[in-house]
Amino acid sequence: MISAGRAYRRRKITNAIMSAAAALCTLVVLLPLFVILLFLIRQGAGSLNREFFTHLPGAAGEPGGGMANAIVGSLVLIGLAASIGVPIGVLGGVFLSEYPSSRFGHVVRLMADVMNGMPSIVMGLFAYTVLVLPLRHFSALAGGVALGVMLIPTVMRTTEEIVRLIPQSIREASLALGIPQWRTMARIVLPTAAAGIVTGVMVGLARIAGETAPLLFTAFGNRFWNWDLLQPIAALPLQVFAYAIAPFDDWHRQAWAGALVLVAMVLLINIAARYFTARQVRLR
Amino acid sequence: MFTRGATRNGDVVFQRLLAGAAALVLLIIGAMAIALTVAAWPAIEKFGLRFIVTSSWNPVSGRFGALPFVYGTLVSSAIALFLAVPLGLSVAVFLAELAPGWLRVPVGFLVELLAAIPSVVYGLWGIFVLIPWVRVSVTPPLQAALGFLPFFQGPPLGLGMLTAGLILAIMVVPFIVAVSTEVMRAVPQAQREAALSLGATQWETTRTAVMPYARSGIMGAIFLALARALGETMAVTMVIGNVPQIKASLLAPAYTISAVIANEFAEATENLYLAALMLIGLVLFVVTLAVNIGARLLVSRVAGGPALMRE
Amino acid sequence: MRRRSGWTLALAAGAVLALVAVVTAQSMNLTGAGATFPFPLYSKWSQVYDAERGVRVNYQSIGSGGGIRQFISKTVDFGASDGPMTDDQIREAGGRVLHVPMVAGAVVAVYNVPGVGPGLNFTPDVLSDIFLGKITKWDDPRIAKDNSAVKLPGASIVVVHRSDGSGTTAIWVNYLSKVSSEWKTKVGEGTSVEWPTGLGGRGNEGVAGLVKQTPNTLGYVELAYALTNQMAFGNVRNRAGQFIRPSLSTTTKAMEGALKAIPEDYRIFFTDPDGREAYPVAGFTWILIYGDQRDAAKGKALMEFLWWATHDGQKYGPPLLYASLPKSLVQRIETTLRSVTTQGKAIL
Numbered sequence A: 001m002i003s004a005g006r007a008y009r010r011r012k013i014t015n016a017i018m019s020a021a022a023a024l025c026t027l028v029v030l031l032p033l034f035v036i037l038l039f040l041i042r043q044g045a046g047s048l049n050r051e052f053f054t055h056l057p058g059a060a061g062e063p064g065g066g067m068a069n070a071i072v073g074s075l076v077l078i079g080l081a082a083s084i085g086v087p088i089g090v091l092g093g094v095f096l097s098e099y100p101s102s103r104f105g106h107v108v109r110l111m112a113d114v115m116n117g118m119p120s121i122v123m124g125l126f127a128y129t130v131l132v133l134p135l136r137h138f139s140a141l142a143g144g145v146a147l148g149v150m151l152i153p154t155v156m157r158t159t160e161e162i163v164r165l166i167p168q169s170i171r172e173a174s175l176a177l178g179i180p181q182w183r184t185m186a187r188i189v190l191p192t193a194a195a196g197i198v199t200g201v202m203v204g205l206a207r208i209a210g211e212t213a214p215l216l217f218t219a220f221g222n223r224f225w226n227w228d229l230l231q232p233i234a235a236l237p238l239q240v241f242a243y244a245i246a247p248f249d250d251w252h253r254q255a256w257a258g259a260l261v262l263v264a265m266v267l268l269i270n271i272a273a274r275y276f277t278a279r280q281v282r283l284r
Numbered sequence B: 001m002f003t004r005g006a007t008r009n010g011d012v013v014f015q016r017l018l019a020g021a022a023a024l025v026l027l028i029i030g031a032m033a034i035a036l037t038v039a040a041w042p043a044i045e046k047f048g049l050r051f052i053v054t055s056s057w058n059p060v061s062g063r064f065g066a067l068p069f070v071y072g073t074l075v076s077s078a079i080a081l082f083l084a085v086p087l088g089l090s091v092a093v094f095l096a097e098l099a100p101g102w103l104r105v106p107v108g109f110l111v112e113l114l115a116a117i118p119s120v121v122y123g124l125w126g127i128f129v130l131i132p133w134v135r136v137s138v139t140p141p142l143q144a145a146l147g148f149l150p151f152f153q154g155p156p157l158g159l160g161m162l163t164a165g166l167i168l169a170i171m172v173v174p175f176i177v178a179v180s181t182e183v184m185r186a187v188p189q190a191q192r193e194a195a196l197s198l199g200a201t202q203w204e205t206t207r208t209a210v211m212p213y214a215r216s217g218i219m220g221a222i223f224l225a226l227a228r229a230l231g232e233t234m235a236v237t238m239v240i241g242n243v244p245q246i247k248a249s250l251l252a253p254a255y256t257i258s259a260v261i262a263n264e265f266a267e268a269t270e271n272l273y274l275a276a277l278m279l280i281g282l283v284l285f286v287v288t289l290a291v292n293i294g295a296r297l298l299v300s301r302v303a304g305g306p307a308l309m310r311e
Numbered sequence C: 001m002r003r004r005s006g007w008t009l010a011l012a013a014g015a016v017l018a019l020v021a022v023v024t025a026q027s028m029n030l031t032g033a034g035a036t037f038p039f040p041l042y043s044k045w046s047q048v049y050d051a052e053r054g055v056r057v058n059y060q061s062i063g064s065g066g067g068i069r070q071f072i073s074k075t076v077d078f079g080a081s082d083g084p085m086t087d088d089q090i091r092e093a094g095g096r097v098l099h100v101p102m103v104a105g106a107v108v109a110v111y112n113v114p115g116v117g118p119g120l121n122f123t124p125d126v127l128s129d130i131f132l133g134k135i136t137k138w139d140d141p142r143i144a145k146d147n148s149a150v151k152l153p154g155a156s157i158v159v160v161h162r163s164d165g166s167g168t169t170a171i172w173v174n175y176l177s178k179v180s181s182e183w184k185t186k187v188g189e190g191t192s193v194e195w196p197t198g199l200g201g202r203g204n205e206g207v208a209g210l211v212k213q214t215p216n217t218l219g220y221v222e223l224a225y226a227l228t229n230q231m232a233f234g235n236v237r238n239r240a241g242q243f244i245r246p247s248l249s250t251t252t253k254a255m256e257g258a259l260k261a262i263p264e265d266y267r268i269f270f271t272d273p274d275g276r277e278a279y280p281v282a283g284f285t286w287i288l289i290y291g292d293q294r295d296a297a298k299g300k301a302l303m304e305f306l307w308w309a310t311h312d313g314q315k316y317g318p319p320l321l322y323a324s325l326p327k328s329l330v331q332r333i334e335t336t337l338r339s340v341t342t343q344g345k346a347i348l
Helices: A007-047 A050-054 A068-098 A103-116 A120-132 A140-164 A166-175 A181-209 A236-244 A249-278 B009-047 B068-097 B101-116 B119-146 B161-185 B189-197 B202-231 B234-239 B257-265 B271-303 C002-023 C038-051 C064-073 C089-095 C124-132 C139-143 C169-179 C179-184 C203-212 C223-228 C247-263 C296-310 C312-316 C329-340
Strands: C029-034 C056-061 C078-081 C097-112 C160-161 C200-202 C217-222 C236-237 C284-288
Touching: A007 B068, A007 B101, A007 B119, A007 B161, A007 B202, A050 A068, A068 A140, A068 A181, A068 A236, A068 A249, A103 B009, A103 B202, A120 B257, A140 A181, A140 B009, A140 B161, A140 C312, A166 A181, A166 A236, A181 A249, A181 B009, A181 B101, A181 B161, A236 A249, A236 B009, A236 C056, A236 C124, A249 B101, A249 C002, B009 B271, B009 C139, B068 B101, B068 B119, B068 B161, B068 B202, B068 B257, B068 B271, B101 B161, B119 B161, B119 B234, B119 C203, B161 B202, B161 B234, B189 B202, B189 C296, B202 B271, B202 C179, B234 B257, B257 B271, B271 C236, C029 C064, C029 C296, C038 C296, C056 C200, C064 C078, C064 C089, C064 C284, C097 C169, C097 C203, C097 C247, C097 C296, C097 C329, C124 C139, C124 C160, C124 C169, C124 C179, C124 C236, C160 C169, C160 C203, C160 C296, C169 C179, C169 C217, C169 C284, C200 C203, C203 C217, C203 C223, C217 C223, C236 C284, C247 C284, C247 C329, C284 C296, C296 C312, C296 C329
Parallel strands: C029 C056, C029 C078, C160 C200, C160 C217
Antiparallel strands: C078 C284, C097 C217, C097 C284
16 A cells, blocks of 8 residues: 555655745745845935936936936837847747657757857857947947847747647647648647746746846947937936946946846736736637 | 648647748847857967966967966856755755645746846845855955865955856846646646655655656756856956956856857957957857757766656 | 646747847836946946936946957957057047046055055156066165165065066056156067066956055055055155155146047057156056047937046045046047047037
């Protein structure tokens, strides 16, 4: 019988220990997050007033000034990056899941991992060479492209892994009903995988939202409002970086406030994305 | 090509679209590799393969070598993965298998937030909080217990390889957790039920039914984390000490490839200097390629090929 | 159905954005890039000048080298650098290149020695030997000799330098090269060098942070960082034999002392100058412009801005801890600014 006995008790104890260990690890992982957020809040929350969200950057050492243009700029850049990175990433990931053992697929997968490992500054230089030099000026577009290219590998690999795990039976059922392959993928498989794909996109977006190096030579930054995608644009990480390395305490506080806003922004995008994908019909 | 099973126009177009997207990725990375090589050419001509085994980095005299940076990159990433993989997988197990429903979404969000913190913030937090903490609370007990090993010798500065590995671990953990959790969640319930019905405990179910099924996905998550660790720039350069040297001690300052490129690119205006930086970027490209291929070989040898179980 | 409406919405939003971008009229915009050191001041100038004249000057700090490169590529209207361009770079830029000094800054020796207050005295040879790694302890007799009133501990000196290339480094190593022939031959100068000893901090902020956090350190940062971070910094003996405390006034004295040596194109590090009260480790930050402006409208806006910056703009320097240019130097700069032409005609 599988119930009573010393061996069973040992297994139960192991189970309890492992569960406790997993919970403990979760706390350990969350600890730095709380420490850093606390640090940011303590240093920067005081600077989060209405002016911060509505004004342009002010001068050093003087009260006032905000990061309104940087907040909007970051949203624009994230939007551009997502519009490049998500379609290519998802389609590429679906490809990899459909043809997992093809030689071409292996090479693409390997190269995607290598691309992921390139320092972000190299990505920025690539976009600089391709989009800034020929046009002779910096632009939001170049920044969006640099960030979008960084997003592709993360989305691609995550999509591949998630879509691969969708049970074959679902696909077969759909095909058996006469639904063409592309429709099966688009209307049935992908929506089922949507939550997982969104996770991959969110983690990727979170990371690129905070990147400074690729924007230095592409989006460049802007003290003023700018709606032209072919001109330099402000961005939160650039502004945070510029303020954080300056000598003035007032700017430091604004830098931490900016970082807080960035984290909050990513959180909100995350919540919004999950809300919208949850409304899809799922066959889970 | 790649139009297996496609019978109608929609299917063919779709398959071509997919292949096109994948090919685009190859195109981009190919263009990057070419651009890097072209930019690095003056340095390739001057140094050749010696570049990889030389240890000096002297912008004034024009003597450049990549060895200490390769060492720093590999060791700091290894420390990061060594810490992040067990931790990350444990959290993923917690989120996917153990946590009550109301806890899953918030905790999942929180872990993903770790990825949202800008790397420059990690770096500055590293200087003001992590380095003093490591110097005061981590290094002394470490040296007391393991100081006889060459890995833990040297003055406790607080910054260095270990601290860089720590901060990288924090930065890559969300990737492991997010992807592994999703992959584990996608494992069909039938697998779990089968194990449970055989009398397995929750932990045993996870170990025998869920994880093997999710193994390929977890591997993918680890590769993502590895890539992130190899390429991270800002946070590392602020806590690693930026000294191009090769020391056995993890407490010694070091330097990584990404850090040196980020630090010196803006000011490198002579052609050879710039080419040397581009060349070291190319070296990172090759190192990343080699590490990825090596890891894949290791996985296939240990696991008998990335297991792909379909119903 | 729902998804289709979502796509339509996205397309419509995109079209509106594009339309707004096209229709929005642009006021006169000038773009500049380069050194991080003057960023706070140029920001202030940007704000004031926009309010006064309606011309928008967008300056971003991507590093002096980045500024030079963008200037050569002509992706910006002006560059900014803490280190002068080399002859090769000027050749690559094509055309006449002008370096216009804007303000100056001092580079100070900051330290964190438990029990020791500010105002340690350093002689040039002591400083160079510390950075060469030849003097390794704080209680070395050569340091104690000039600081008889201070009790120095027997701890090892931890040197902190910059890991990123920078004008601050360029000024510091230029000074060391001038006062120590061993430094000059062994290490040399530049925005990045191979340091014989020490840790690398990223940016002035990184060095300041490391020195503040780590005991027994000695590093170098711009004066502004030492003051705002309330760090202990030392006095350096100048050519006249006086131990000088770095400050805005002693920096201006350094510029005055070096005036005769400043060449016509202003490309000089004026470290170790003459002058009884001159602080020996200071340097200019320049704005780089082409002597012949291609775009007449932009050229006019740019020259008017630079004129304003070297005159009215100077008063914003000291509150932000920059040393303003002495009057005699401004007079020379006026002649230089007047020499800038567009299509053959002088602008100002």
